[in-house]
Amino acid sequence: MTMRMLVHHHILVFTLxxxxxxxxxxxxxxxxxxxxxxxxxxxxxxIQYPFGIGQSGDEDCFYDLWFQIDCNQSTGWKPxxxxxxxxxxxxTIAENADRVQVYSPVTSLCPNKEAKQPRDFxxxxxxxxxxxxxxxxVSCSFLAVISSDELIVGGCRSRCQExxxxxxxxxxxxxxxxxxxIPSSLTVINASIKRDPNGSAPGGAGCKDRAFLVDQDWxxxxxxxxxxxxxxxxVVLEWTLNNDQATSSFQPFQSFLEDTEWYFTDPTPFCSxxxxxxxxxxxxxxxxxxxxxxxxxxxxxxxxxxxxxxxxVCSPGxxxxxxxAMYYCGADSHVVKWVLSGVGGCVGxxxxxxxxxxxxxxxxxxxxxxxxxxxxxxxxxxxLQQQLSSGEVNVEKIKLxxxxxxxxxxDKFNIDRILGQGGQGTVYxxxxxxxxxxxxxxxxxxxxxxxxxxxxxxxxxxxxxHRNIVQLLGCCLENEVPLLVYEFIPNGTLSKYIQGQIxxxxxxxxxxxxxxxxIAGALFYLHSAASxxxxxxxxxxxxxxxxxxxxxxxxxFGTSRSVGIDQTHLTTCVLGTFGYMDPEYxxxxxxxxxxxxxxxxxxxxxxLTGQKPVSAVTKSQEExxxxxxxxxxxxxxxxxxxxLDARVLKEGSETDIKVVANLAKRCLNVNxxxxxxxxxxxxxxxxxxxxxxxEKASNADQRxxxxxxxxxxxxxxxxxxxxxAGDEIDFITT
Numbered sequence: 001m002t003m004r005m006l007v008h009h010h011i012l013v014f015t016l017x018x019x020x021x022x023x024x025x026x027x028x029x030x031x032x033x034x035x036x037x038x039x040x041x042x043x044x045x046x047i048q049y050p051f052g053i054g055q056s057g058d059e060d061c062f063y064d065l066w067f068q069i070d071c072n073q074s075t076g077w078k079p080x081x082x083x084x085x086x087x088x089x090x091x092t093i094a095e096n097a098d099r100v101q102v103y104s105p106v107t108s109l110c111p112n113k114e115a116k117q118p119r120d121f122x123x124x125x126x127x128x129x130x131x132x133x134x135x136x137x138v139s140c141s142f143l144a145v146i147s148s149d150e151l152i153v154g155g156c157r158s159r160c161q162e163x164x165x166x167x168x169x170x171x172x173x174x175x176x177x178x179x180x181x182i183p184s185s186l187t188v189i190n191a192s193i194k195r196d197p198n199g200s201a202p203g204g205a206g207c208k209d210r211a212f213l214v215d216q217d218w219x220x221x222x223x224x225x226x227x228x229x230x231x232x233x234x235v236v237l238e239w240t241l242n243n244d245q246a247t248s249s250f251q252p253f254q255s256f257l258e259d260t261e262w263y264f265t266d267p268t269p270f271c272s273x274x275x276x277x278x279x280x281x282x283x284x285x286x287x288x289x290x291x292x293x294x295x296x297x298x299x300x301x302x303x304x305x306x307x308x309x310x311x312x313v314c315s316p317g318x319x320x321x322x323x324x325a326m327y328y329c330g331a332d333s334h335v336v337k338w339v340l341s342g343v344g345g346c347v348g349x350x351x352x353x354x355x356x357x358x359x360x361x362x363x364x365x366x367x368x369x370x371x372x373x374x375x376x377x378x379x380x381x382x383x384l385q386q387q388l389s390s391g392e393v394n395v396e397k398i399k400l401x402x403x404x405x406x407x408x409x410x411d412k413f414n415i416d417r418i419l420g421q422g423g424q425g426t427v428y429x430x431x432x433x434x435x436x437x438x439x440x441x442x443x444x445x446x447x448x449x450x451x452x453x454x455x456x457x458x459x460x461x462x463x464x465x466h467r468n469i470v471q472l473l474g475c476c477l478e479n480e481v482p483l484l485v486y487e488f489i490p491n492g493t494l495s496k497y498i499q500g501q502i503x504x505x506x507x508x509x510x511x512x513x514x515x516x517x518x519i520a521g522a523l524f525y526l527h528s529a530a531s532x533x534x535x536x537x538x539x540x541x542x543x544x545x546x547x548x549x550x551x552x553x554x555x556x557f558g559t560s561r562s563v564g565i566d567q568t569h570l571t572t573c574v575l576g577t578f579g580y581m582d583p584e585y586x587x588x589x590x591x592x593x594x595x596x597x598x599x600x601x602x603x604x605x606x607x608l609t610g611q612k613p614v615s616a617v618t619k620s621q622e623e624x625x626x627x628x629x630x631x632x633x634x635x636x637x638x639x640x641x642x643x644l645d646a647r648v649l650k651e652g653s654e655t656d657i658k659v660v661a662n663l664a665k666r667c668l669n670v671n672x673x674x675x676x677x678x679x680x681x682x683x684x685x686x687x688x689x690x691x692x693x694x695e696k697a698s699n700a701d702q703r704x705x706x707x708x709x710x711x712x713x714x715x716x717x718x719x720x721x722x723x724x725a726g727d728e729i730d731f732i733t734t
Contacts, residue, residue, distance in 0.1 A: 042071035042079040104235040107191040110207035121187040132236035139209035240282035269295030290325030372478035379482040399474030468522040495541035509651035518552040524678040539599035579613025594672035601667025610645035
């Protein structure tokens with residue numbers, strides 16, 4: 001045992017003895033939130049360090065110039081960040097995210113007003129919070145788009161309500177208002193609104209059409225009808241401190257990272273250093289769970305007295321006893337008396353040390369168990385148990401992994417193990433104890449409204465058994481965020497091969513047809529061959545993965561839905577990806593199996609052309625080109641060859657290309673009734689394979705006869721022909 005751990009042991013024992021013998025305590029003074037001598041309030045807003053109010057020469061009140069706040073007559077006695085001139089609503093220092101609420105402009109179509117955009121935070125310690133913000137658009141019959149660094153990162157479209165605006169209508173219905181999430185770590189965002197020339201908006205158009213990023217908690221409590229007269233709304237920024245500018249006073253906090261054993265009971269603030277950014281190293285500090293205070297003031301955090309906050313936390317007849325970072329109910333009172341009775345002399349001290357250590361280990365184990373139970377309930381464990389008891393989930397296929405098992409397999413979720421990141425979470429590469437390589441999807445913080453989507457993905461995948469669909473191995477619900485464990489698909493998404501043209505594995509015409517056939521077969525299975533019909537609802541090239549043999553695997557069933565055999569459609573809030581979404585579903589909110597057919601048609605066009613489903617026509621991104629519409633127009637104008645991929649034109653026969661192009665055109669029919677079913681699509685693609693095989697086999701047979709006429713090597717020719725035909729058969733069946 002090291003000297004440092006021995007000191008921690010004595011501190012813990014001393015703290016336990018004091019808490020056991022104390023029967024009452026004085027009212028504790030408020031914890032400081034700012035540096036001594038610095039103002040900590042401006043117009044009712046608490047100013048917490050590293051933020052601080054001050055002029056030149058008062059640098060000690062704030063960490064650096066980015067955190068300097070003005071509060072004087074020129075600002076109307078309101079707190080304003082000097083560097084960005086943005087008014088502050090509140091400052092929060094918390095373990096889950098350090099954040100500050102500021103007021104950001106609203107983008108409008110009003111011709112008499114300047115279209116202001118949110119602040120550019122490039123090079124600053126601030127980023128727009130993905131967790132606490134939502135991109136929101138108010139009005140109807142328009143397309144609202146949010147972009148960053150000239151790339152579209154999200155958007156939404158709402159419907160016009162017949163009776164116009166309604167104060168009582170929530171935004172998530174899609175009537176006159178729509179919302180969507182944003183990616184993480186954005187420092188630059190731009191909002192734009194595109195009017196629908198065929199639509200109609202109640203009450204006129206222009207000034208009422210607004211798009212903005214907004215604090216989701218603030219907007220939930222505020223009617224979107226009131227936004228019409230507002231020029232700015234609250235937005236949440238998350239921040240980190242630049243470690244390169246940290247003083248030597250922060251060094252003890254950094255070295256504290258080496259000893260995480262005392263994280264839950266040590267009052268010393270805990271600092272987390274982020275070295276993922278190549279240009280700078282940043283950090284955030286926290287008080288351990290069960291403690292309170294401002295960790296950036298270089299002072300110990302204070303234990304939270306749970307017994308004083310919640311007097312009725314224990315059942316009647318038992319007494320609540322507070323301990324550092326936790327509390328007891330009277331069930332363990334005999335242990336306390338036994339420990340106190342043993343105090344005295346050398347033997348008593350030894351017993352006290354031994355008893356205190358055992359109590360500590362017991363409490364740690366009990367606390368971890370309680371935390372896991374709370375996480376299990378919060379992450380939808382009860383909802384999953386209901387599904388298990390109803391018989392809808394294949395119990396044999398779903399394994400419940402422990403958090404320790406998955407942390408070990410990913411080296412405690414090391415950043416070097418990250419395979420990819422998306423709107424729903426981060427995917428890590430891991431190795432289980434049996435040697436299997438797996439992909440572990442670590443979801444972002446899941447709200448109660450999103451739990452059904454998470455459990456839905458578990459239920460959907462448990463019913464699927466198809467070689468061209470990613471297999472779910474199990475899940476873990478006892479962690480802070482839910483985890484899903486999938487089979488590992490090593491070669492990434494189809495999208496990067498279509499658009500990147502990777503030399504290691506070029507997409508030949510034959511391979512493109514094979515991938516299209518495999519995905520069509522998987523969708524046909526979901527629609528009609530599975531035990532219960534399933535609509536995927538998000539078919540796109542980024543949700544198609546390639547395994548070690550470059551076979552296609554359909555993934556991401558977070559928005560999928562099962563339907564009854566007698567059902568023909570689902571009526572849902574419009575969800576999907578621009579460029580792939582069925583226009584009929586877009587206008588009616590009714591999703592059918594033909595909506596999946598439309599999305600597959602877009603993927604088929606991507607394979608034919610090698611182009612993105614949506615691309616900007618101009619650098620300003622004022623105009624966008626929809627690949628599906630462009631493809632249909634090219635076929636109508638007999639100019640299809642101009643947009644086809646060069647490799648497709650070179651390797652594919654004219655007949656086969658025309659058949660696949662016409663199939664894609666039928667899939668993209670605006671009227672869903674006129675689209676083929678996935679059964680018909682699969683059959684037609686397989687017939688193309690058979691035609692290719694027969695044609696090549698015929699050519700091989702002609703070459704064989706020619707060789708026989710010259711040297712009589714009929715046996716060698718027949719073997720060569722059989723080997724060639726065998727390769728083709730393997731190609732069709734794999």
